Amino acid sequence: MKQFIFVYAIGCYGLFGIVFVWFAAFLLNVGDIRGPAQSPPAIAILVNLTLIAAFGMAHSVMARPAFKxxxxxxxxxxxxxxxxxxxSSFFLALIFSCWQPIPAVIWDISGPAAWIVYGVFFLGAAIILTSTFLLGHGEFVGLSQAWDNLRGxxxxxxxxxxxxxYRLVRHxxxxGLIVMMTATxxxxxxxxxxxxxxxxxITIGLRLEExxxxxxxxSDYEDYRRDVPMLIPHPFRRARRRATAE
Structure with missing residues (x-):
């Protein structure tokens, strides 16, 4: 059983890697997020919101300590x-494969400025990956738990x-996800x-996670929450709080 759990964790991790690459491709329009309309706008909105709601429900419920x-x-x-x-990988893949494009253009940036936007996009991806390694990539994806179990x-x-x-922003x-999704x-x-x-x-889920x-x-987290913003980095917030306290 221990060997099976370890192999299972490796398989889940491999699928996670594939879906993350698919996520990047989807946002870069390889997956036709900006493709031609396949359904009337109202139907497309309903389908898309249902897909995201299904992902959010499963993702949030399974993260709760009571469920665990x-x-x-x-x-x-x-x-x-x-x-x-x-x-998480399954429901994200479901979103990407069943997404209904709504092609009306909000903005269109071309020329050298577009490469700057792409740079911000890949910066967001780097922030995501770096964040997982800072607190333990193996634990984040479930490999460490399976490996420790294998070794007893x-x-x-x-x-x-x-x-x-994590000294600049709590999450x-x-x-990084918001940056990556928006930078197009x-x-x-x-x-x-x-x-x-x-x-x-993400905003609702973080409230529950906190x-x-x-x-x-x-109290350690309470102090941390007072000093460090939740989502938008504000590097001078802690220094300002300390100056006010003095």
Whole structure:
């Protein structure tokens, strides 16, 4: 069973990598997010919002501590995170494969300025990947849990840490996602719908996540939350708070 869980975690991780590349391609219009209309606008909006709602519901419910406590009675605890990654990959792939384009153009940037936008896009992708490594890439994707289980090592207890990007913003991964989704030289109504709905979901999801973090880390996280902004970096906020306190 331990070997199976480890192989399972590797498979989930491989699928996650493929879907992340698909995500980038989708936003860059390789996946026709800006393609020709396939349905009337009202139908397209309904389908697209349903897809995002399904992703958000599964993603949020499976992240809640109460659900996890029940879930690990059904599946091995060492496979819980890998399964979470698997469902996220599945629902994202469902969005990309079933997305209904709404091709009305909001803005169209061309020439050298377009390359600047692409640069911001890849900066967002770099922020996402860097964020996962700062707090443990293996733990983020479920590999570390499966590897520790294979070796018979006790599960690591979570520790409160704020390395590098986490000193500028509490959730740099989600910040990178918003940057990556928004930085496009051609913004269509369908792409804007995707950005708006996903940003709304991210904001709601982070509120729920922060409640769990407060319960887990208590005053340490409360102090951190006062000093560091949630999504929009503000490097001078902590210094200003300290000056006001003095």
């Amino acid at each position: 406590r029940i879930w690990i009675r059904i599946i091995p605890p060492a496979a819980e995170r890998a399964t979470y990654v698997l469902q 090592v006790a599960e690591k207890q979570p520790q409160f840490r704020t390395p590098f990007l 740099p991964l989600q910040f 030289p051609v913004m269509t109504a369908g792409h804007l719908l995707f950005v708006t709905a996903m940003t709304l979901y 409640r769990a973090l407060l319960r887990e880390f208590g």
